[in-house]
Amino acid sequence: MQPATQAWWFAAVRLLGTVLLGSTVGWLFGNTWGGLACALVLHLAWVLANLFRLEWWLRHRSYADPPDVGGVWGEIIAQIVRLHRRKRFHKQRFVQLMRQLQRSTAALPDGVVILNAQREIVWFNRMAGRLLNLRRVGDLGMRVEHLLRAPEFVRYLAGHDFSNPVTVRTTSGEDGFLSLQVAPYGEGQLLLLVRDVTRQMRLEAVRRDFVANASHELRSPLTVISGYLETLAQEGGLDPELKGPVAEMRRQAERMTTIIRDLLELSRLEETEEIEGGVPVDVAALAALLRKDVLARPVHPHEVRLRIESPLQLVGDEPEIHSAFSNLVDNAAKYTPAEGSIEIRWWADEEGGHFAVTDTGMGIPPEHIPRLTERFYRVDRGRSRATGGSGLGLAIVKHVLQRHGARLEVQSEIDAGSCFVCHFPPQRLVPAQRALTSATG
Ligand code: ADP
Secondary structure (H helix, E strand, O other): OOHHHHHHHHHHHHHHHHHHHHHHHHHHOOOHHHHHHHHHHHHHHHHHHHHHHHHHHHHOOOOOOOOOOOHHHHHHHHHHHHHHHHHHHHHHHHHHHHHHHHHHHHHOOOEEEEEOOOOEEEEEOHHHHHHHOOOHHHHOOOEHHHHOOOHHHHHHHHOOOOOOOEEEEOOOOOOOEEEEEEEEEOOOEEEEEEEEOHHHHHHHHHHHHHHHHHHHHHHHHHHHHHHHHHHHHHOOOOOHHHHHHHHHHHHHHHHHHHHHHHHHHHHHHHHOOOOOOOEEEOHHHHHHHHHHHHHOOOOOOOEEEEEEOOOOEEEEOHHHHHHHHHHHHHHHHHOOOOOOEEEEEEEEEOOEEEEEEEEOOOOOOHHHHHHOOOOOOOOOHHHHHHOOOOOOHHHHHHHHHHHOOOEEEEEEEOOOEEEEEEEEOHHHEEOHHHHHHHHHO
């Protein structure tokens, strides 16, 4: 029999014994009910005394020993002691875990901030406090955008795409940069990861400056070389044996000029972040111009169709948009045979404006598509060189689109053709009428 069951049996027997003893003694004295009542009162007093000891011990259990009682009361006290021990064990483990967690987050080289669904700061580690100038007293419970006011971050937080981090300048006076990335978890809570990227940004700036300076320095000597080569090619008395090499040298000098021009354009695009506003660009007129350029090539796809399905205009930097669209149309013309065709399409819907260039050319193997916008990335080096490509065209397209809050989508099938679509956000679109007034006004 279980000790608890045994204790209950014992309590029942004791109660029965008390009842029998009380009524027998009462009967002997000629008052059975009185004897029974006395016995029950004594029993009740004993129960109350045990209850009192139990309640007193529960109040002072942190230092007092449990009362030494047997029977059911002893069982109840033993159960409470066991529960209490288990609770203390779990609490100690929890505290240990919390300390370990705190120590490990303090040792993290990155800052971590926990935000609740209202974007209020719930907790942050030491590094986050250092990088964001947060104070434990005062800043806990504050909305994060009230403390981190960089417009890029406020916009990032208001959006729903947290797949990439956003880079902002440090809030302290120093010329530093922070990378902020949000990771949603639980029910609306956010984990904000903060990293100091000042060193990377400086290295990036050094690299950018180097490329820009080197391209700039190379431009002048190349102009002189190209000039002499041109004069030499036009020279009547040029040795016929030299004609071929001079023509090849001119072609290569032209390629170098294109590469340097594109490198300079890329460095210029990298200098500033997103473009706010701009002028309205008449996409229909631009597309017609690009179509003409393709048809003016000595060899070009036999059909170049225009599908302008929206009268809306695109607000942005006109030369940049021209450069991006012309790169896409140029590529379609370069990589599509004469018997193929190209379609230039412009349309708008609730998601924004879309400019697509579709060709029936050679297509691109799927494994190359994610890397197309990298500098000097070519699917087929020989093919690109033969067409005079610099390998920088799509990198320029990507940068221009980024600066306009737009993105590039590429679909392609080998030997069937490719489709490059630029998706612009709706706020970049204006009706032609408004465009006219803002252009003239
Ligand atoms: P390039 O100056 O070499 O054309 P880009 O950056 O413009 O450089 O393009 C990168 C590579 O992507 C090209 O070398 C080419 O292999 C491929 N590519 C771009 N557009 C097309 C297209 N419409 N059809 C097939 N391949 C393309």
